[in-house]
Every structure is written in C-alpha cells, then in structure tokens.
Amino acid sequence: MAQAIPIRKNSPLKASCHQCSLSNLCLPLAIEENDLERLEDIVQQGRIFNRGEHIFDQSTPFRSCFAVKSGSIKTSIITEGGEEQVTGFFMPGELVGLDSMSGETYACTAKALERTSVCEFPIEKLEELTGKMPELQHHMYHLMSQEIQNSHQLAMLLSKNTAEERIAALLLSLSSRFQRRRLSPTNFSLPMARNDIANFLGLAVETVSRVFTRFQNQGLIRARGREVELLDVEALQTVTREFSRQGCQ
Amino acid sequence: MAQAIPIRKNSPLKASCHQCSLSNLCLPLAIEENDLERLEDIVQQGRIFNRGEHIFDQSTPFRSCFAVKSGSIKTSIITEGGEEQVTGFFMPGELVGLDSMSGETYACTAKALERTSVCEFPIEKLEELTGKMPELQHHMYHLMSQEIQNSHQLAMLLSKNTAEERIAALLLSLSSRFQRRRLSPTNFSLPMARNDIANFLGLAVETVSRVFTRFQNQGLIRARGREVELLDVEALQTVTREFSRQGCQ
DNA sequence: CGTCCAAATTGATCCATATCAATCTCGTAC
DNA sequence: GTACGAGATTGATATGGATCAATTTGGACG
Structure with missing residues (x-):
C-alpha cells in the first residue's frame, strides 16, 4: 500500500471554506460569498495532529485559534502542582482557543484525542478581518459568549448535580x-x-x-x-x- | 434632610468617562482622547439600583452590557426547577452581561447586592463602535476571554478543591x-x-x-x-x- | 427600647462518592 | 499465538461535607 494518492491538479494550498462541510458550524456563518474568500485568505488549513499530540500548550505564545475539521481535541489546564483539569472537549466545527485571547500564552493545553485535522486562524489577521466585517465580529462575540455560558453550565453541573x-x-x-x-x-x-x-x-x-x-x-x-x-x-x-x-x- | 443636593449647572446627562476613576479598569482601556468621547456618546451613565433590585433577568431581551460604577452585582442562573446557581460577583470596574451576547434574552439574572450604580452600553452601538475601533474590539475580546478563564477556574475550584x-x-x-x-x-x-x-x-x-x-x-x-x-x-x-x-x- | 424575622452559627447524624485494592479486558508488539 | 501494560471494571472501606435540628445574632421597624 505504498501508493500515494495523487494530488489533484490545482488543488489549492490555501483554504477552501466553500467546500468545507462544517462551514455553517464554525466561523463563516452566514457571511457573503466574497467575505468567505477573505476568510479563506487568512486561514491555514489542513494541519494534522496524531493522537496524543499537542496543538498548543500553556507555554506556547498565543498566535491562533483553531477550528476542528475532523477528529477531536481535549483542552485542559495544568496547575503548578501538575494536576490536570479538563476544561472541554472540542468536536468538528468547534473553535478552540477563545479562552486565550487575553494573554501572551495560551490559557490551556490542547491535545488531539485522535488523528485530528484543524484550520488555523492567526489571531492578528482574524481581528483585522472582524474589524472590517460586522457579521463576522458579531459571530465572534457570539462564539465567545457561548463559551462563557458553557463554562457556567459546567460549573453548575459540578456544584449541584x-x-x-x-x-x-x-x-x-x-x-x-x-x-x-x-x-x-x-x-x-x-x-x-x-x-x-x-x-x-x-x-x-x-x-x-x-x-x-x-x-x-x-x-x-x-x-x-x-x-x-x-x-x-x-x-x-x-x-x-x-x-x-x-x-x- | 429633605434638602436636595443642587444639580450642578452644565452637568452633562451623557457620560463622562474622562472623569471616571474606573476608566482604566472597564472598557475604555488605553484608547485615545477622541475615542473616549465616542464611547461617551453611546454609554448611558448613572442608572442606580437599590439593594435587591434586578438590573436584568433571564426573561429580559438582551440589549446592553453594564459596567459597575459603584456597589456590586450578583449574577445567577435560575433553572426550571427554581434552583439558583450564582455564576459571579461583579465589583466596580467590571463588566456584566458578556455571557449574554449569543441569545435573544439575557443568559442570567443580575441583582444588585447593595445600592449600585452602573453604566449601560447598548450592545448594537457597542458592536458598531468596536467595528470602527480596533483597540476597543481587542479589549472586548480580552474581557470575554478573561471571563471564560474565570469560569474555567471556578469549574476547577468546584471539581478539585x-x-x-x-x-x-x-x-x-x-x-x-x-x-x-x-x-x-x-x-x-x-x-x-x-x-x-x-x-x-x-x-x-x-x-x-x-x-x-x-x-x-x-x-x-x-x-x-x-x-x-x-x-x-x-x-x-x-x-x-x-x-x-x-x-x- | 423592645419586637420580630432573616441570616448565621453550632451540633449530631448520614450518605454519596473518594480512596484503596484487586482483578479483568483488550489492543499492541513480539 | 502469546505476553505485556494501560485502561477499565468491580468490591470494600473511609470521609468530607450535606442534611436535619436547634439556637443565637443582628438589623429593621414600630
């Protein structure tokens, strides 16, 4: 089985959010045709991680958010004492790293639970873009707000159930x-x-x-x-x- | 003591973030002089709530975020069963309502713990403004990200300590x-x-x-x-x- | 200044879940 | 196919904090 799958002619190295089956789940929700192209311009698509590999950890300088394309990711905080607290599981169409937008390094460690492919959104370019695209900005607020709510629900579950x-x-x-x-x-x-x-x-x-x-x-x-x-x-x-x-x- | 304190001449009804001692804590962090004025244009300042009064609750349509000027606020989620889960305490300089930016109504109920004054930021205008002011947008992301982290820390505290x-x-x-x-x-x-x-x-x-x-x-x-x-x-x-x-x- | 009611404290008991310990299962490598 | 080790299950026991119950405190108000 050493035969490599031939790379399609003209297969774009840059992203093609158009064809992505998750496009209505992750970032490009409800944005215009040419807006989608602008998003494609900044996203780095198709990075693959094997089971157990780190997408980033708490010592990594914060550069990007990641959308899960396939596979799944576990995020966790490691305390000084070495204890781990799992903060979330991320499935295809979900965005990882929103909790890290307020520091120099990531706020948690992200690990692939299986073979996982992700799209990378460099944060500087993303912020630039959301500044120009009100819809996209709104969507970012929406996602982050949702993340806060999820975490509150988790806290509730932990303390009452x-x-x-x-x-x-x-x-x-x-x-x-x-x-x-x-x-x-x-x-x-x-x-x-x-x-x-x-x-x-x-x-x-x-x-x-x-x-x-x-x-x-x-x-x-x-x-x-x-x-x-x-x-x-x-x-x-x-x-x-x-x-x-x-x-x- | 029926004597009213005389209202200062020219005291502006609109906000004056310039003079606010909390201006470096809440929204207007590190923005330019004339940017600050733009923020003043949209903020409704000085609403007062007595102890026990609701700033908003889960059935209120989401319109605004609120910065605490003085006093303090408790936010909580009320379940169908009527159980309460306190999700946070907010002190002067902190922003309430970030968890509600993804729904039609507020995601929680906010109650004044004592006599409390707040500044109100209508969300539509705020989004419009952050679209024009990259610094302010960045600051919003920062605040929301911080809120996610806080909530993760709380979850951690609840599950491990x-x-x-x-x-x-x-x-x-x-x-x-x-x-x-x-x-x-x-x-x-x-x-x-x-x-x-x-x-x-x-x-x-x-x-x-x-x-x-x-x-x-x-x-x-x-x-x-x-x-x-x-x-x-x-x-x-x-x-x-x-x-x-x-x-x- | 005393009355009243909610909030806070203190004590006694119980229970859900942690912890400790012993298998069991299954995927992987040899 | 067999051996190995990590992960999962099952059982026995211990315990931190919930719950139930009884005071005590303190602030609001007549």
Missing part, C-alpha cells in the same frame, strides 16, 4: 453535537477515555465506570469500551435536570 | 479586586451573604459558616458578620493551591 446527572448530561451533550454533524445521535464512539470524562466532570474514574454499568443495567445505554448506544434518550433527559452544552455556534 | 480551599480562594480573589481599586486588601466588607457564597462555591451555608470560624480559630482571618479582616494572607495562599480570579480586565 450528582454523578449520574453529570454523566447523563455529558452523554446528551455529545449526542446533540453528533446530531448537528448529521451523525447518529444514539450510536457513537466516545473520543475520550474514562479518565478524561472523570476529570472533566469532577469525579473519580471508578465512579464513572460504576455509573456506566448502572445505566447499562437500567437499560438506558449500551456501552462496550468507547462504543456507546443511547437506548433511552428520554430517560437520560429525566436524569439530567439541567445542562445542555451546545458546543460551538 | 475542598471547602477550605474554595473559601480561601474567594477571599483572596476579593482581596485582590479591592486592592485594584486602591482599597484595603486586608480589611473589607463582603458584599454578599453567606448563602450567596455557599451557592457560588457549591457548598452548604453551614459549611461556609464552619470554615469561617475554623479560619478564625487558626488566626487566618477575623470575621464579624460581613466585615472581614485577613490576618495571614500568606497562609490563605497556602490553603489555596490554585485559583486566582482576576476579575475584569
């Missing part, structure tokens, strides 16, 4: 994000390990494991390793009193 | 925010009730109370009702492994 509620909420969040990408909302593969789930939700791994089996015994889900099937979405929604991470957009 | 650590962190956060306003960082009055602290930090009121007395017995603080004196800041910092809410800016 039980282990079962937190995990149900996460499953439903993932479900709706898969659905938005026109993938099955009931049958998907978790991109992250149990450990990451536990850390994100402020639980011990053992607790996550136990809740998964409990849900399984109750007929709410079917889970084998990272493969998950939601058997009773309604019931899961009942378990979750609150929380709906809408992700990016 | 003990009751003592959370309360020490809050006290130190308030301390540094008082200091930024050139007030005493060791001797201040808490604007919020124990209940609000408990809710914000994901604890029961009783626990907050107990930790306060424990800190007092250990000689870390002196507290009588809402009056607090930090006696050993170093020790409090040791208690807090993490977390530093920088507030706005």
Whole structure:
C-alpha cells in the first residue's frame, strides 16, 4: 500500500471554506460569498495532529485559534502542582482557543484525542478581518459568549448535580453535537477515555465506570469500551435536570 | 434632610468617562482622547439600583452590557426547577452581561447586592463602535476571554478543591479586586451573604459558616458578620493551591 | 427600647462518592 | 499465538461535607 494518492491538479494550498462541510458550524456563518474568500485568505488549513499530540500548550505564545475539521481535541489546564483539569472537549466545527485571547500564552493545553485535522486562524489577521466585517465580529462575540455560558453550565453541573446527572448530561451533550454533524445521535464512539470524562466532570474514574454499568443495567445505554448506544434518550433527559452544552455556534 | 443636593449647572446627562476613576479598569482601556468621547456618546451613565433590585433577568431581551460604577452585582442562573446557581460577583470596574451576547434574552439574572450604580452600553452601538475601533474590539475580546478563564477556574475550584480551599480562594480573589481599586486588601466588607457564597462555591451555608470560624480559630482571618479582616494572607495562599480570579480586565 | 424575622452559627447524624485494592479486558508488539 | 501494560471494571472501606435540628445574632421597624 505504498501508493500515494495523487494530488489533484490545482488543488489549492490555501483554504477552501466553500467546500468545507462544517462551514455553517464554525466561523463563516452566514457571511457573503466574497467575505468567505477573505476568510479563506487568512486561514491555514489542513494541519494534522496524531493522537496524543499537542496543538498548543500553556507555554506556547498565543498566535491562533483553531477550528476542528475532523477528529477531536481535549483542552485542559495544568496547575503548578501538575494536576490536570479538563476544561472541554472540542468536536468538528468547534473553535478552540477563545479562552486565550487575553494573554501572551495560551490559557490551556490542547491535545488531539485522535488523528485530528484543524484550520488555523492567526489571531492578528482574524481581528483585522472582524474589524472590517460586522457579521463576522458579531459571530465572534457570539462564539465567545457561548463559551462563557458553557463554562457556567459546567460549573453548575459540578456544584449541584450528582454523578449520574453529570454523566447523563455529558452523554446528551455529545449526542446533540453528533446530531448537528448529521451523525447518529444514539450510536457513537466516545473520543475520550474514562479518565478524561472523570476529570472533566469532577469525579473519580471508578465512579464513572460504576455509573456506566448502572445505566447499562437500567437499560438506558449500551456501552462496550468507547462504543456507546443511547437506548433511552428520554430517560437520560429525566436524569439530567439541567445542562445542555451546545458546543460551538 | 429633605434638602436636595443642587444639580450642578452644565452637568452633562451623557457620560463622562474622562472623569471616571474606573476608566482604566472597564472598557475604555488605553484608547485615545477622541475615542473616549465616542464611547461617551453611546454609554448611558448613572442608572442606580437599590439593594435587591434586578438590573436584568433571564426573561429580559438582551440589549446592553453594564459596567459597575459603584456597589456590586450578583449574577445567577435560575433553572426550571427554581434552583439558583450564582455564576459571579461583579465589583466596580467590571463588566456584566458578556455571557449574554449569543441569545435573544439575557443568559442570567443580575441583582444588585447593595445600592449600585452602573453604566449601560447598548450592545448594537457597542458592536458598531468596536467595528470602527480596533483597540476597543481587542479589549472586548480580552474581557470575554478573561471571563471564560474565570469560569474555567471556578469549574476547577468546584471539581478539585475542598471547602477550605474554595473559601480561601474567594477571599483572596476579593482581596485582590479591592486592592485594584486602591482599597484595603486586608480589611473589607463582603458584599454578599453567606448563602450567596455557599451557592457560588457549591457548598452548604453551614459549611461556609464552619470554615469561617475554623479560619478564625487558626488566626487566618477575623470575621464579624460581613466585615472581614485577613490576618495571614500568606497562609490563605497556602490553603489555596490554585485559583486566582482576576476579575475584569 | 423592645419586637420580630432573616441570616448565621453550632451540633449530631448520614450518605454519596473518594480512596484503596484487586482483578479483568483488550489492543499492541513480539 | 502469546505476553505485556494501560485502561477499565468491580468490591470494600473511609470521609468530607450535606442534611436535619436547634439556637443565637443582628438589623429593621414600630
């Protein structure tokens, strides 16, 4: 299988947001034809990261935001003590790095959970562009605001909800994000390990494991390793009193 | 004391960010003289709210962000079930409403914790202005990014830290925010009730109370009702492994 | 100055989840 | 195919903080 796939003639090195199936999810929401071209001018498309590789970490000077094209990314803060706090999971169509726009270096570390490709938006050029394009500026505010809300919802989940509620909420969040990408909302593969789930939700791994089996015994889900099937979405929604991470957009 | 204070002749009804002692804290950071005037044109200054009054709530259509001039504000999310989750406390120089820039209505409810005056920034005009003023736009991104980080720090505190650590962190956060306003960082009055602290930090009121007395017995603080004196800041910092809410800016 | 009510404190008990410990599973490399 | 190790599961026990209950404090108001 050493045969390389031939590169298409005239395949542009620069981005082509036009053809991107995620174009309505990430940045170029609802902007004009020639506006889209301006965005294409500044984006660096198609960087690939393998599982476990860092897109950036807390010591990296902040230069760019990244939109996930395929794969998935985990962001986390590492404390001086070396403890990790997972702050989010990012799926295709979502924008990573918005929390870093107020410092010299990134505010967190971003790691590819699987083979992942991203579009890079250099922040200086992006700011320049949003200054000229009110729609795009508005969209940036929208995305950042959404990110604040997500984080508030997470805080709420952590401070008020039980282990079962937190995990149900996460499953439903993932479900709706898969659905938005026109993938099955009931049958998907978790991109992250149990450990990451536990850390994100402020639980011990053992607790996550136990809740998964409990849900399984109750007929709410079917889970084998990272493969998950939601058997009773309604019931899961009942378990979750609150929380709906809408992700990016 | 029925005598009204006479209104100064020519006292402008519109804002005067020039004279505002908070001008380097809230929006008009590092902008030019005539830029500041443009900001003054859009801001509605001097609205006063009494203790307990709502600046806005979740059913209010989103129109404006608010900068705290004096007093303090509590923001919280009310769930369908009527549960409250306090999402933040805002002090003079800080901007409220950034989490609401992605919906038709406000994402939370804002309540004055004491007699509070605010400056109102109508969002449409503000967006228009940031489109023309790159510095101001940059500052908005900065503020929103900071807000995301604050919220991540809170999530971290809630998921990883003990009751003592959370309360020490809050006290130190308030301390540094008082200091930024050139007030005493060791001797201040808490604007919020124990209940609000408990809710914000994901604890029961009783626990907050107990930790306060424990800190007092250990000689870390002196507290009588809402009056607090930090006696050993170093020790409090040791208690807090993490977390530093920088507030706005 | 005393009354009243909300807020705060203190004490006793209980429980959800962490922690510790022991397998088990499965993907990967040899 | 077998061996290995990381990740996941399951079981037993400990504990921090919630909850329930009872005072106490303090501020607003007549």
